[in-house]
Structures are given as C-alpha cells and as structure tokens.
Amino acid sequence: xxxxxxxASPEAQAVQRRVILVxxxxxxxxxxxxxxxxxxxxxxxxxxxxxxxxxxxxxxxxGDVEVVDSPGVNSLLxxxxxxxxTWDLVDxxxxxxxxxxxxxxxxxxxxxALLLTLQLGQLGAPTVLALNMSDEAEARGQRVDAEGLxxxxxxxxxxxxxxxxxxxxxxxxxxxxxxxxxxxxPLPEDVAxxxxxxxxxxxxxPDPEAPAPFVARYHEAMLTHAAVxxxxxxxxxxxxxxxxxxxxxxxxxxxxxxxxxPVWGWPLLFLVLFAVYEVVGVFGAGAxxxxxxxxxxxxxxxxxxxxxxxxxxxxxxxxFLVGQYGxxxxxxxxxxxxxxxxxxxFFLVFGALEDSGYLPRLAVMSDRVLRAMGLNGRAVLPxxxxxxxxxxxxxTTRILATRKERxxxxxxxxxxxxCSAQLGVxxxxxxxxPFSAGVVWFVAVAGVMVVVGWLGKHLLPGRTGEFVVELPPxxxxxxxxxxxxxxxxxxxxxxxxxxLFALGTFLLFVLDRLDxxxxxIRAGQPVVTGVLGLPPQASEAFLIGxxxxxxxxxxxxxxxxxxxxxxxxxVTAMVTITLFVPCVAxxxxxxxxxxxxxALAMVAFIFPFAFAVGGLVRLVMRGLGxxxxx
Amino acid sequence: xSGDAMTVCLLCGFAFEPGGSACxxxxxxxxxxxxxxxxxxxxxxxxxxxxxxxLGVWIRRWFARPTASETVPQRLADLRPxxxxxxxxxxxxxxxxxxxxxxxxxxxxxxxxxxxxxxxxIEMGVTTLAVERRVARAIRIRPTQEDxx
Numbered sequence: 001x002x003x004x005x006x007x008a009s010p011e012a013q014a015v016q017r018r019v020i021l022v023x024x025x026x027x028x029x030x031x032x033x034x035x036x037x038x039x040x041x042x043x044x045x046x047x048x049x050x051x052x053x054x055x056x057x058x059x060x061x062x063g064d065v066e067v068v069d070s071p072g073v074n075s076l077l078x079x080x081x082x083x084x085x086t087w088d089l090v091d092x093x094x095x096x097x098x099x100x101x102x103x104x105x106x107x108x109x110x111x112x113a114l115l116l117t118l119q120l121g122q123l124g125a126p127t128v129l130a131l132n133m134s135d136e137a138e139a140r141g142q143r144v145d146a147e148g149l150x151x152x153x154x155x156x157x158x159x160x161x162x163x164x165x166x167x168x169x170x171x172x173x174x175x176x177x178x179x180x181x182x183x184x185x186p187l188p189e190d191v192a193x194x195x196x197x198x199x200x201x202x203x204x205x206p207d208p209e210a211p212a213p214f215v216a217r218y219h220e221a222m223l224t225h226a227a228v229x230x231x232x233x234x235x236x237x238x239x240x241x242x243x244x245x246x247x248x249x250x251x252x253x254x255x256x257x258x259x260x261x262p263v264w265g266w267p268l269l270f271l272v273l274f275a276v277y278e279v280v281g282v283f284g285a286g287a288x289x290x291x292x293x294x295x296x297x298x299x300x301x302x303x304x305x306x307x308x309x310x311x312x313x314x315x316x317x318x319x320f321l322v323g324q325y326g327x328x329x330x331x332x333x334x335x336x337x338x339x340x341x342x343x344x345x346f347f348l349v350f351g352a353l354e355d356s357g358y359l360p361r362l363a364v365m366s367d368r369v370l371r372a373m374g375l376n377g378r379a380v381l382p383x384x385x386x387x388x389x390x391x392x393x394x395x396t397t398r399i400l401a402t403r404k405e406r407x408x409x410x411x412x413x414x415x416x417x418x419c420s421a422q423l424g425v426x427x428x429x430x431x432x433x434p435f436s437a438g439v440v441w442f443v444a445v446a447g448v449m450v451v452v453g454w455l456g457k458h459l460l461p462g463r464t465g466e467f468v469v470e471l472p473p474x475x476x477x478x479x480x481x482x483x484x485x486x487x488x489x490x491x492x493x494x495x496x497x498x499x500l501f502a503l504g505t506f507l508l509f510v511l512d513r514l515d516x517x518x519x520x521i522r523a524g525q526p527v528v529t530g531v532l533g534l535p536p537q538a539s540e541a542f543l544i545g546x547x548x549x550x551x552x553x554x555x556x557x558x559x560x561x562x563x564x565x566x567x568x569x570x571v572t573a574m575v576t577i578t579l580f581v582p583c584v585a586x587x588x589x590x591x592x593x594x595x596x597x598x599a600l601a602m603v604a605f606i607f608p609f610a611f612a613v614g615g616l617v618r619l620v621m622r623g624l625g626x627x628x629x630x
Numbered sequence: 631x632s633g634d635a636m637t638v639c640l641l642c643g644f645a646f647e648p649g650g651s652a653c654x655x656x657x658x659x660x661x662x663x664x665x666x667x668x669x670x671x672x673x674x675x676x677x678x679x680x681x682x683x684x685l686g687v688w689i690r691r692w693f694a695r696p697t698a699s700e701t702v703p704q705r706l707a708d709l710r711p712x713x714x715x716x717x718x719x720x721x722x723x724x725x726x727x728x729x730x731x732x733x734x735x736x737x738x739x740x741x742x743x744x745x746x747x748x749x750x751x752i753e754m755g756v757t758t759l760a761v762e763r764r765v766a767r768a769i770r771i772r773p774t775q776e777d778x779x
Contacts, residue, residue, distance in 0.1 A: 075732035079725075108756045112734045206728070213724045219731030227738070260760065262747040364749045364760045376762065377749070401725070466726050467749065467762035470733060 018066045018096075019175065020089045022120070023104035024112055025072030026357070026472040028132045030054075030481060032104050032162035033069040036172070053085065060172060074112070076119040077198070077215055079208045081398045087205065093125040100178040101127045102171065107137035107144055107159065110234050114226035115219065117153060121181030122199055127155045128178045130171050134159035139246045142234055149233040154182040163478065185225045191218045209402060252474040259361040260471070269365055272358060276349050284345030285424035293337040302329050316513075325512055331505035334554050335498050342424035344490050346388045351485040355477035359384065360469045367467050373453025374460065375400070376467040379409050386417035389493055391586040393417070394593060401465030408456045410594055414582040414602055415609075416449040421497075421550035425557045426574055432560065433567045434627060444575045444617050496585050497548065504547040508540065531615040532572050533622075534565070541577070548583040567627040568618060576614030581606050639670035646671050648679060702773070706750065707766035709743040715771040717741055717754075722768035730769075733759060740774060 019036070023029045037056025054069040070089050071082035078084040093099040101120060105113030113129075120127045131137075131144055150157040156174035160167035187195060194214045197203035206215050258264045306322045306329075322329045353359055359381055367377030378400055386393035390413050397409045418426060430438040457464070511517040517540065524539030532538070537559060545552030556573050559565070565573065581603050582590070591599035621627075637648045648668050666682035669675075680686035703709050717739045720727045734757055735741075744751040744758075750766040752759050761769075 074734075075728075077728075077732075079729055079732065106756065109734075111755065112757065115732075115734070209725060211724050211728045213727070216720065216724060216727035216731045219728065220736045223731065223734065223736035224738070227736075256758075257744060257751075260745065260749070260751055262745070265748075360760070364751070367749055367762060377760075466722075466765045467760070468726075468729060468733070468765055469760050471751065471758040471760055473756075473758075 017063070017175075018068060018099045020068045020070055020093055020099060020101050021104055022070050022086060022090060022101050022116065023072060023132075024074055024106065024109075024116065025470065027072070027104050027106040027113070028162045029069060029072060029104045031478070032102075032130060032132060032160065032168075033067060034481065034484070035160075035162045035165050035168045037067050053089075058172070060175075065175070073116070075219060076116065076123065077211075077218070078205055079211065081208075084205070084208075090120065090123060090125050094123050094180075099126075100175055101125045102130055102175070103127055104130050104132050104162075107131040107134040108140065108142065110144060110230035111223065111226045114229050115222050117155075117181050118183065118185055118222050118226060121153070121183035121185075122195070124180045124183075126178035127181050128171065128174050129153065129155055129157045129181075130162075130167070131157060131159045132162050134167075135161045135164075136249070139249070145233045149229070152182070152229060152233065155179050185222065188217060188221055190214065191221060194218075249473070256357070256361065256471065256474045259358065259474070260364045265361070265365050269362065272353070272362075276353075279349050280342065280345045280420065280424070281427050284342045285427050288341035288345065289338055289424070289428070292341055293333065297333045297337040302333065305329070319513075320506075320509060323509070325505055325509040327502050327505050327509075330508075331501045332498075334551060335494075335501040338425065338554055339421040339497065339501075339550060340490070340494070342420050343388070343493050344486065346420035347486045347489045347493075348482065350385065350388050351482040351489075352477045353384075354485075355475065355481060357472040357474045360471050363467075363469050364471070370453075371464070371467075372457070373412070373450060374408050374457025374464055375405050375412075375453070376464055378467065378469055379405060382409050382413060383417060386413045386419065387423060388420045388489075390414065390417060390419045390582055391496065391589050392489070392492070394586055394589045398593070402462055404460050404462030405464055407460065407594060407598065408453060410590055410598075411456065411602055412449055412453055414586060414590065415452060415606055416445050416579055418445075418553075418578050419550060419583075421548075422553045422578070425550060425553040426578065429553075429557050429560060429570060429574060433570055437567050437571050437627070440571050440617070440621065440626070441574050441578070444571075444613065445578050448579060448613055500547050500584060501551060504544040504551050507547070508544060511543075527611055531611055531618075532569075532576060533618050534569055534573055535559070538573065541573075542580065545577060545580045546584070549577060549580050550583075552580065553577050568621045571621060572614050572618040575617050576610050579606065579610035579613055581610070637668055639668075639673060639675055640677060641675035642670060642673040644670055644672040703771060705767050706741070706743065706752065706761075706769040706771050707746075707763060709771070711743055711745050714740060714742045714774050716774050718770040718772045720769055722765075726765065726768065730765075733757070735759070735769070741771065 021029050021033055021036075033054060033056065037058050053071070056067050056069075057064045058067065059065075068089060070086040073083045073086045075083070076087055076090060078087045090101060093101050103113070103117055103120060105117075110131075117127065117129060129149070131146065134144070137144065144159070146157040146159055156177045156179075158167055158171045158174055160171055162168070186192075191214045194203065194212065195218055198205060206212055259268050302322070309318050309321045309328075312318050312321075319326065321327055324330070362384070363377035363380045365377075366380045370376055370379050370383075379397075381399060382393040382396040385396055393413050394410055397406045397413070400406045400409055426441070430441070508517065511520060520543055521536045521539045524542065525536045528534050528539045528542065529536055538556065541552045541555040541559065544555060553574075556577060560570055560573070581587070587599050587603060590602060636645050638645050666679040667676045668679050680690070703713070703715065706715070709715060717735060717737055719737055720730055720735065734754060739754050742753045744753055746763075746766075749760040749762055752761070
C-alpha cells in the first residue's frame, strides 16, 4: 500500500514519529496527553487558525515521538472550526506512514467513541484505541472486553487511567501495531456516495452552518453499528441503575443537577460568582496588587532602578527609563504589579471552573438572558472568558454556531466586557466611592450590553442557532492541569500586553517630550471636559486607551488618587473607559476572525458611542443630583 | 363533560355550578357586577374564583402536567421530568440533526428527561445534554418497551 507521500527514508521514519490524540470532548484527552508527554509541552495556534493545539514529545527506544493533542470532536465530519483542525490532523495520518492516531475513548461510553473509531476506519488512518477512565467503568460494573474489541476492529485496544498514569506504557508499546480500524460497515445507499466522495477528497467538506441532510443519516448509520459493537464487547450494557454509583460519582451527579436546577441553580451560581470575586477581586486585585505595587515595586524595584539609572549620562535616557512616563516606573509597574496578579488569579479560577465542568451549566442558567440579546447559552463561555482577556475570548467566539452570533458576541465583548486587568482596576476605583456608585456603573454597562444586544438581534441579518450543550460530569479539577493551563495563558497574556504597555508609555513619553501632550489634552478637552466633565488630563488616559483599555483605566485610577475626582466624575470615567475601544490586540484578532471591515466598523461605532453613553450617564447622575452632598 | 363546569366547595365538599344564584339571593351587591367568587349554595362558604385570576390560571398551567392517560408523548418536549423514552427521530434543519446525531442522539437510544426549566436536560447512558425547548420539540420519541407493555 502506498501511503507515504513524503520522501522520507525508512530510517527517518523510525526516528521522527508523530501521535495524534483524537477523541470526544471530556474523555480525558488532555490528561492522557500530559501522562504521555510529561511537562515538555507547547501550545500554539494551528496554522491559519486560532485553534490552539498542544504539542509535546516523549522519548522511545527508537527516537523522539511528537504527541499532538487535537480539539475534542464528536464526529470527524467537521461542524466547527475546531473539528476542522482535527479533520486536517487525521487526514495527514492516512497520508503519512509516520503518523498514527491514538483515539482516546471514555470506557463508560463505548457507543459514542466507536462512532469516531468507525470513521477513522473509513478514513484509513492507523489507530490505537485507548479505553480511558476504565477504572470508572469498572466501578460501575462495566467490563470492556478489550481483546474481543481489538479482534473485531483490528486495532490494538488498551485500557488506561490517564489521571493515574495507568496503562500509559502499554499504550506507548502498542503504537507500533497501529492499524486502520476494520471498515466493513455498509452505509445506506443514499449516504455512501457522498461520504466516499468526501473521503476521496473529490467533494468539499460539508458546510458547517448548512450541512447536507446526509450527514445526520451518516451519523445515525454509524451509531447503529457502534451500538451493536458496544453491546457485544461491554460486559454489562449501560442501563441506569444496574450498578450502584460510587459515592463520589453520585454526589457529583446530584450537585451537577442542582447546578441547573430552576431554583437551586441560582444560589449556586451566586456562590460561584462570589468565590471568583473573593479570589480575583479581593485576593488578587487587593492583597497581591498591594503587595507588589507598594511593596515590591514602590518600596524596592523603582527606587533601585532610579538609583541605578541615575548614573546614566543622558538625562533623556533617565527620563525614558524611570521618569514620569518611564518604561520601568510606569509601563513595567502597571504591567507587572497591577495587571499580572489580577490576570493570574483570574486564569487560575477560570481554569479550575473549566475543568470542573461548571461552565456548561452556567450556559444553561444564562440561556434565557442571552437569548434576549440574540445569542444563546453557549455565548456565556466567551463572555466569561472575556472577563479574563477579551482577545482570547474573541477567538473563542468560534464555538458559536452562526455568523450572526459570532459577530454579536464579538461586538459585545469589544464593547462592554472588561478584561480582568481592567475589571481589577475598576474594582479598586469602586472601593473609593459609595457602593451605589458601583451599582450605577454596573447598571449602565449591563444596560448598554442588553440594549445593543437586543438591537443587534433585531437588526443584524441571519439567525441564532439552537442551544445544545453537553453537560460533562462535575469533577474536581486536577491541580497540575489547572496550573499548566494558567501558566500558558499568563505567558500568552504577558507576551501580548507588556510590549503594548511599553509602547503606550513610550508614546506618552515622546508626546510629553515634544510638548504635544498638551496639544492632545487641549484637543480632547471639548469632549473630555465638555461632555464627560473630567479634568483635561484624562485625555491622556483615553489616548493610551487606544492601546489598552486596562492601561487607560490604570491611568485614570492613578489620577483619581492624585487629584481627587468626585464620585460622578469617577463613575463617568469608569463607564466610558469600560465601553471604550478594545485593545490593539483585540482589534487585530477581530480583523483576523471577522474581517478588517467588521473590525473597523466596530471601532467606528464604539469610539463615539462610549463617549455618548458616558456623557449621558453623567447628565442623568447630575440631573438626579446623586452624591451631591459630598 | 360537566366536570369542568362543576366546582367543589372547599369547606363542605358540596359540588355545584359556579356563578349560581346563591349570592344574588343573599343580596350581595356585587352579584350582578362580574363578581368572581365561588359561593357554596349549601354552606355559604365563599372563595375567590381562581379561574378569574390570570396569575392563578398561569400558576395552574405551570404545574399542570399532561398525564400519560391523556396524551401519548410524541416529542421530547411532552415528557415530564423523570420520564424515560426511546428516541425515534430528529426533525428540523440538517445542521441541528447533524449536530445532535454526532452527540449520540440516534433512533433507538433510551433517553431520560431530568428537567425542563431553564433548559431541557436529557441523559442517555453517561452523556447528559441540555437543549432548548425548540430542540426538544424537534426530537420525536416513543415510549420505552416496558411502558408500552
């Protein structure tokens, strides 16, 4: 069989090999990836997409083996961009003899796993089947006949418990025996030609938003066959109540049900939000920022840097590094002392929430609200991630089913969802004003989101997709997994944010030197002072707001501590900067994901809109005479 | 059926037709002016007619459950929480059907409805799915074999 299209010698084949992990979502693919590769992993975007793919290596007797963790899929016929990436990766496996697929299956749910195995068979991709979470299956009284299944499918089948590293060596040893799964499933007559054409590369893949009707019938046919296999090789077939659930699984199940309960779901949701606030807002933005900003940077690093650089011959260079707009004293201090602790604690909590399986349940609870805004419950995932980093969240909007939803979610993220850094600064500003001021800020921003969402729902063409979300069992997150994810995200964030912080500071420094800062401040005065009623210096903050909103918020925060803005001014500033244009990186990502025209249109809308809403909020507050006695 | 029209006194259990003449006979001034109390002609116990209250009707409907004897459930949306059924097919557009089948919803699969609000939550084997009402209406079901016997 001629499968090797690469001009590689047999020796080279043995040395450089690649394993692609494929599997349904929530089958422990990442855990198996970690168990296989250890800590030598890198996360990068799949070429030409924003889908993240983790890569790692392990050493075997005949050289290093690269392991690629593909996005979880339910079917190989792609319905989303993630699934498209998996298709491409698997497609490479059938063309290149050095690439094998390890399909990770949930041993408890053989039927759904076998749907993928059978598709891999049709593709002709050499495969090893890992029956993961086999301990959980046994605890439920299910025993999979691995040998029988292996004979029937013609591929090696190994039981694994990835979280405890069980069966990993056996899995590695089986890579040599990888074969394409047996494929003698007759497809229905109306389906077979279409599938064959796609597999042969003669027909395009189905359009994710409007697939041909044969896709569903194809899945049905495969599932029927998969169910027969699953029944034959799974000791006791899955029926509810055949074996008592282990205590922990029973508890997780009850808690999981409570999380989507029409009544008890709400207190649980607020409990989760409160926990997030305590960790990110109180611990991260409060304690850690105080420690780093006043303690480390204010007490040691900045004085040291000033002392160190005072020996520099040039006054200009000194100012550039440690002056009023110094890269170290302003840029680095803002980035590392204020933003870093907040971002880190947020991603820590978000990573734990992600792994716990709570987020899909949050989607269920928020479905109705988001429906009013032309979205559905799925959109809660990018929205919540946006509270960490809007740029990252904009990439995540591709999990939404239709173009309309993706555009709306992108717009709402760019408009009104403050990222963790900005949120942290805003929370710190709120600490200085009456609680009611915080309520006004929240109502103004949330109100704008709902109104814009509602308008978008009715004005934008297209439709909102149906809400379908899988609820994985609730699990206790694994510390190693959460920490690794957090580290990767924080690194990503720093790489993106710190250069912009430095650039923003440099811009201010240059403008200050050229005496242009005064001109900018004067130019912004009609709007900043006239409409918003802020001191003219606030123009400076809005100017760097074009680079990053959180940087601008930090600048305003600094100013408010210095020259005492009153409550109305503070709330106006907070509302305006929350709604202000997204950061440069986010604009780039919007342009990449939705097109440059859409990105420009969004910025053109948001820029005046933020000032208009800020001015309106100020008028309302002044009109009502809020906090006037102060 | 006269059962709809008849009401039962909450105090003495007497069955009577609401809006009878009892109140008018006792000279109540509101009797003619759209008074919506249920006035028992036997013991005189009077309560506001809940069917006159929009909120009352709404609450009744909220808790009302179609019983198996009344209608054979045809759609997932007709099931009550706790019910089991077998999936029969998926209607609606091809994109929805393709997605649902990829997630394992295929004819012949046993499903168990956990809840209806805020979303329909269904369990099949170890998979749990939450779907909106529109989707639950697009999923055809039939009774499980035990139920059918």
